Amino acid sequence: MDHFDHAFELEQALAAKGDTVRLDAVRDPARLADIHHIRQGDPLGLGHAVLCARHHVGDQPFAVLLGDDLIDPRETLLSRMPEVRDRHQGSVVALMEVPPEQIHLYGCAAVEPSGEDGVVRVTGLVEKPSRADAPSRYAVIGRYVLDPAVFGILEDVPPGRGGEIQLTDALQELAAGGTVHAVVFDGLRYDTGDKADYLRTVVRLACDRADLGPEFTAWLKEFVAGLEGTGAERGRFAA
Ligand code: G1P
Numbered sequence: 001m002d003h004f005d006h007a008f009e010l011e012q013a014l015a016a017k018g019d020t021v022r023l024d025a026v027r028d029p030a031r032l033a034d035i036h037h038i039r040q041g042d043p044l045g046l047g048h049a050v051l052c053a054r055h056h057v058g059d060q061p062f063a064v065l066l067g068d069d070l071i072d073p074r075e076t077l078l079s080r081m082p083e084v085r086d087r088h089q090g091s092v093v094a095l096m097e098v099p100p101e102q103i104h105l106y107g108c109a110a111v112e113p114s115g116e117d118g119v120v121r122v123t124g125l126v127e128k129p130s131r132a133d134a135p136s137r138y139a140v141i142g143r144y145v146l147d148p149a150v151f152g153i154l155e156d157v158p159p160g161r162g163g164e165i166q167l168t169d170a171l172q173e174l175a176a177g178g179t180v181h182a183v184v185f186d187g188l189r190y191d192t193g194d195k196a197d198y199l200r201t202v203v204r205l206a207c208d209r210a211d212l213g214p215e216f217t218a219w220l221k222e223f224v225a226g227l228e229g230t231g232a233e234r235g236r237f238a239a
Pocket of ligand 1: 127
């Protein structure tokens with residue numbers, strides 16, 4: 001919440017120094033949009049978190065973006081999902097094929113063709129199934145365009161996996177009624193919800209940056225060569 005607010009003391013100090021570059025960088029997040037916040041209070045699950053926004057959203061379709069799931073800004077997923085909602089109504093999730101040994105980390109969807117390229121109809125959803133129970137290799141990733149009908153279901157849905165109110169369980173009810181579609185995504189996604197993936201994400205995004213990328217990539221290559229080399233080479237690199 002503070003990140004998207006003004007940081008008056010910092011802004012004043014930077015203005016006094018005449019550091020306009022950093023001043024702009026500090027002010028940018030507050031200029032991005034008109035941002036409203038709701039605190040979830042208790043960690044009762046993703047479904048509960050979405051329900052907390054009910055009175056803000058009202059009776060209109062809305063998007064849910066999970067902050068630990070990054071989609072590369074060059075991808076078109078976020079513009080395609082509202083288009084699919086416009087064509088089919090109901091709710092739209094995003095799916096990505098994952099190796100069977102990773103499906104237990106995600107909501108998993110049973111699907112059938114929709115007749116449209118890259119879009120499927122979701123016939124069932126299960127939250128974090130075991131590999132044996134998973135209906136497919138399609139994992140739900142953290143982008144949703146939801147019909148407000150989901151709020152009424154979330155109010156009554158009993159705690160599911162981990163004792164939490166699961167968004168996936170509410171969407172399963174909507175899917176049973178035939179009103180959930182999915183965009184199948186195979187582009188660049190970075191999962192920062194786990195420590196090792198977080199590190200991989202930082203390295204990949206750092207390499208991509210126009211300002212830091214070239215220098216960082218050169219350093220990284222040398223670092224990896226050092227890891228693969230002899231003890232002496234490692235010592236030299238460390239020095
Ligand atoms: C949540 C959802 C899960 C979804 C995942 C995507 O799980 O409950 O269905 O597949 O986000 O990142 P979490 O990662 O919060 O445990």
